[in-house]
Structures are given as structure tokens and as C-alpha cells.
Amino acid sequence: MPGRDLFTLLRPTWCPGCGLYGILEALKRAASSLGLDPASVVLVTGIGCHGRFPNYFRSYGFHGLHGRVMPIASGIKMVNPDLTVIGLSGDGDAYSIGLNHLLHAARRNIGILAVVVNNRVFALTQGQASPTSPQGFVSISTPFGTVEPPLDGLQLALSAGATFLARGFSGEVGHLTHLIARGLKHRGFGLIDILSPCVTHNKINTYDWYREHSEILDLTNNLQPDKNQAWHWLTQPDKFFLGVLFEEERESFEELVLPDLNQPIAHLDLKPEPEKIRQLMEIFR
């Protein structure tokens, strides 16, 4: 695709076969398919293998702290709603240390697209179990297998009030491109959970395993505002449904909170306004 190179920065250095390659490609294609300008996109990442994205994807980037992608992204969106703000996380980042932030971002319906690279393991720290690891997952941190069942970020986000929910697979780049593009066009908060094999630390959830355990939903671009249907898709045992699982139109947080969407806080011409301040001082007379 011609425009995709506009979003290319450095060559990535992930393990050969890592699902992140497909996600990077899908993100570049989605951004170029929408005709976005790299200068109007901000990509915020957390800590993990995904965190390097801003070194590879050319746009404004903020590589922050582990788990704090949503607050950083929210601050950016609030002061400049004209920007396309993408919050890219891993499953550890979004669903473990940063879960609180994710749910509150969903609840606010702030105009951020959260993209979670879900490889079901803490990869950069050498392979500990994550909150999405399958039950019984044997790892360096769980030598006898995990006893906790995995959690599903999409289920939680649905109950928290997210207005766009999708599941993708890094082995299906074309499909994923379509999901990301739709998510980027969505008005409020969106979450795309991307099943992404970790070829080094997760020998169970491989590309083949996902192909056996997933099904691409044949869905059009229409809204999918049926929560019950979404819940059904999200709760089938051993089966991941890929596609836009839920989408509804609702006013976003920034639309409700900001005094003037046409006058982003980031672009205010700041001057001392002694007269206005002096008026406020009257309260303290």
C-alpha cells in the first residue's frame, strides 16, 4: 500500500515470527487508508515488547510507564481532541498493572483507541504468566501452572461502558487493518484486543492454535449495538470470535467536558489576564 511508508520509522527488532510485526503492519495500513497525517497522530505505549512501537511507527509518540498508557493518552486527548490518540498496550500493561485506568477510560468513553497486544504472557521480563494466560499455564513464575482463570479485557470493557469493542488476530493482517481503521473512526473509547502469539515464551497459544480456536465473523460496517450478542461472542468456551463485537454511538468524554471543542486547550494563547483574575478575587473580599 503506497501511503504506509509515511508511517515507517526504524526497522523493528522483535523475535522473528512475533505477532507484533503483523500489528505494526496493520496499524500503518489502517492509518494510511484513512489518510492520516503522522503529525496529527499520537501513539502512546506502555512497557513490554509492544512499547518500542513509537520507534518503528512514525507519528508523535509517548513511550511512558508500565500500565499508565490510558492516563497519558487521556491527558493528550483532553487538551487536543483534534489529535488521533492511540493507546497501545500489552496484556500485562493493560489488564494487570493498568486495569484500573483501562476501565475508567472505558467508563468515560474518552476518544482514545486502546489497542492491546495480547500474547498472554509477560514476554520482555522473560516469560512470566499474565492475567490472560490460560489456566494451568506453566511458566518461569508459575512452575506448577497458573491456578487463576484468565480474564478477558473485552468483557470487562463492555461492562465498564466502552462503545467500541473488537477482537483481532495478528496472523490476519488484512482483517486487523480493517478493525483498526474502524476503531480509529469511532467517536468515543474503543478497545481492540489482538490475539498475538509470543513465539519465544508462549508455546501453547501459537498461530496454529489460534487458527483452530477462532472464527472470523462476517460483519458489515454497521453498528453492532447489541450487548447481549457481544456478551455471547465473548463467553464461548475455547472460541475467539474475531471482528467488531460491539459498537454504539455515545457522546465522548471530551465532548461533554470541554468548554469548546473548536478551541483546544493546547492551542490557547496564554496571557496574564489580570482583570479576570481580579474579578475572581472579589470572592475573597
Add this chain to the structure above:
Amino acid sequence: MKQDPSFWTGIRDISILIGGKAGDGVLFTGNVLAKLLKRQGWWAVTYRDFPSNIRGEATQYTVRASLDTVENRGDAVDILLAFDCEAIHKHSLRLNRGGVVLCDGADAAVLPASAGENLASFAFPLRQPARQQFGREIYKNMIALGVLSYLLDLELSNLEAIIRDIYIKRKSEEVIKLNLAAAKFGWEQGQRLIPPEECWPLPRLSDEGRLILSGDEAIALGALAAGCRFFAAYPICPASEIWQWLAPRIKAFGGAVVQVEDELAALNMAIGAAFAGARAMTSTSGPGASLMMEAFSLAGMTETPVVVAHVQRVGPSTGLPTKTQQGDILQWIFGSHGEFPRVVLAPGGVEECFHFTIAAFNLAEKYQGPVIILTDLDMGQNLRTMVMPGSEPWTIDRGRLLSASELEPLKKFRRYEITPDGISPRVIPGTPAGVHVVESVEHDESGLRSEDPGVRTRMMEKRMRKIKAIEADLIPPLIFGDQEAELAILSLGSTRGPILEAMKRCHQEDRKVKFFQVRTLWPFPSQEVNHFLKNVRRLLVVENNYTGQLMTLLQSQVRIDSGLEMEGLRKYSPDNFTPQEVYKALTGMA
């Protein structure tokens, strides 16, 4: 009736303690009284001693007024307004000789027998008429304010104006009238029960050009003046008043306040907003400050200008959320992981809360990093009188923040360009030619991740160098007292009030004392302290904590002459110092 205070030979200073239970309206009554005294032309200050409780536990609020500037509650109480028996019991023996107890007639039986010789006491119908004539017991507060207005000869028209200001948007005209009628009823009760010779008439002077407000409110006002247009915060005592004051007012300035899920989010969100171009801020206390330590170093590493107001309370852990302390002096200087430059400002009065907040934003953008405004509960929540700022217009200096047109002529933009002063050009997202990455990982000049040892070394030096570049802009210390004095005090923040008053007493006795008020806590003013200590033989370091954090800092940053006798005056009970405590320490030393 306007009088010149210098001719006034009557009362120059008065303290009124209001005691009751949480939920009684003690705070409301005290705040109205303080405002009333301020409008009478007196310097008013309040001191709260509240439990962390909404209803039922004992609570007390002191309102002090003086013809001279005053910033502390003083040593004793002249008038006790007691809303229940417990308050009479607890406080009546603390009154100065000749003091007055005002209470409800129903509680008068518990007045201690010994009180009669030294005190005047007046029992009023309070709760019963409040219920019967005005419909709710809460009107007792207005009745009491009426009684006090009679006793002190406070102008009733001021009381009416204050009540109207408070209630104008929230209550109906009917409710306002009922309040004023209750106050008038109180005044008449005073007239009926207090003989004229027992009254304490305060002269009526001009309060032109003065404000009465809390440190939290002054910080909020300063933030607006500074161009702060984004505030993210989580509720916590005693810092919430800052953003709660801003919340309804920032919209008119085009900004927004967001209540977030926790303090981790608060500082990170402010950092995101600042990165994107806003002047952004958060505020916190106690455990919230601990949570912010994580993002604090993120601001340092990414070189994001952000402002945090920390209103200290009693710790450790949950501590005493509604009581004052200075136990977190070292937290922002040495806290968080890794090394990065930071600036910590410590206002010693409400006027400094206002001005330092403006300075904080300018400093943050000039050196591109975090600036902390460190106060405490006494400063943050109590009211103090100040001269209205604004005679000298303040400036907004955004440092090396480049607009799109300023960026254009530059051949190459590198966000972390290594410059002689360490400060690099900055652009906000959306700027066409400025696309770049901000990295929490060590990075090169363009912002890309780097583990190269040379890059790491140079970037570390670049960041640390920045603080030198703003040295000239840092707020200098204030020195009070006799320059030649061999006896000296070093302190910071809200202890200034009791210290200055103790010094006044020393001055009256011809004891020479001087006082170094640390205002920029970090970078520590080592040179100025060195200069200050030249002729000093004895130094008292006054601080509201156990371990002597300010003294520890002083010892680590200044070469102390072995001939200097240094002593710490520390208090870790949940109260600020009284002037007498400082005075005793000073005279005990001299």
C-alpha cells in the same frame, strides 16, 4: 466610624474559639466570623482542629484577628463560643483572664465554678429559638454570629453582605432573610444580656486592598493566573479544595478539571496534557504523593513541565488526614527512582501560595521538568489575610516551546538536542515538522531509545545541567529580623506565622534574632544560608516533624562551621507551633 489603628489603645488582638461537634456548622460560623473581622479592617486568620469525621465528633475552630499582620492562631483564647457542654468543659479553662464564654442557656450548668472569678460567661437562647422561631437548629450559628457581632461591635451590614455572597446562588431569598433575621435576633439577645461594660468593641477600619483566603484557594487562583488550563486530581484531604475551587471556574478560561481514578492517573494525565501543550497540574497529600512518585520521574526523564501541589498532612500511612504536619519535606527532593532535576517551592503565606504557583509554571516550562509546591494543612485549609496581588502584573514564560512558524527555519528539530544549558527545543503534537518521540527509556537527542553508554552519559549530564540555567529565576529566601543577630532561626512554610510573632516578643525585650525563611526548598539555597550563618552562633531549625528533615537537608547541603550551635525545634503532635513555643525555645537558647 473609621479610626487610625495607631491611636487605638483598646484591644489590638483577639482570639475566638468556636467549639462543637462535626456537623454543627463550626466551620461555617468561623469562616463567616473571619470574613466579618477582615471586613472590619482587621487582619484575620483561622486555625482548624477538626476530626476526620462528618458528624458527631468534637471539633474546634479558632478565629484570630489583629490590628497588625498575623499568620497564626496565637497562644490563648479570649472568647469561647461553645455549642455544647463538651466544648465548655474542654476549653473554658484555656481562656485568658477576663475572657468570655458564650453558650446555650441549656448548657450553662456545666460552666466550671472556678471560671466565675476570671471569666465572664453569658448564656443565650440558641438551639431552642433556632428550632422554634427559625425552623431548624442550624440557625443557632446565625444567632451566635449575631451575639458575637454585638459583643465585638461588628458591622451587621457586613454580615448581611457576606451571607448574601455565600447563599446568593444556592439558597432562596427567603432562606437568606431567615438567616439575617436569626443574626438580628442574636444581636438583640446580646443587647439584652451583655452589659455595655462587658463588650469588646473593635474599631472599624478600612480593609481596602485585602483578601482573606486559604492557601489552597490561593494556589487555585495562582494556577488560573498562570494559565493552568488542565487539572487532573483525586480527592484527598487537605488538597481537594484546590481543584474543587477551580472546577466551576476554569471553564470560563477555556480549561477543564478532571477527577480521575487515582493519583497514578492524576499525575500521568497531567503529564500527558503538558506534553500535548497545556499548562497542567495536579494536587495531592499523604498516600497520594507516594503514588505520584512513579510518574514524578517520568516527568523528569521525558522533560515534561508539570506542576504538583502537595499539601502535607500527618503521616505515616493514613496518619491523621485532617491534621497538619511537615513530614514530607524530603519526599520530593529525594523521592522516586533514578536521578533527575526537580524544583520544590515552599510558600510561607497565602500571598506566596499565589505568586509561587505562577512562578512554578514558568520554572517548569523554562527548565522543562516537574515543579512541586509544598505546603501543609495549616497553610492549605486555614484562612489568612493578604494584600491583594496584581499591582505588578505577572508574566507567562513558556520557555523554549516553539510554535510551527518558529520551528520552520530550524534545519533539524531534535526534541532532546544537547545544548549548552541542557534545555532543548520543544514542540507540541500536531506541529507539522516536529514529529518526534518522547521516551521514558534512555534515549538519544531525537528521542529514540538508546543503550549506548556515551549517549546515556551525555543525556544524564544534559538533564542535570538544566537546573543551573534557571538558578537566577528561583525564588530567593526571605530574611527577617536583625542582620547582626547571633541567634537565628531557619524554617519553611506555615511556621512563619508563629516564628515572626515570637521574634516580635524577643524584639520587645531587645533580644536580637533573625530568621531565614527557605522559599525554594530545592535546589537548596546553600550559598544564601552560608551567608546568613556568618555571624550566627546559635541556630534553631524549626519544623513540624519528628526526624528533623529540614535540618538533615541543611547538614547535607551546607558546610556547617563547627562553632555553630544547632538545635532543632520539632513538633510532631498534630498542630502547628504556637508563638510561645518558639519564643521559649529561642529564649531558652539565648
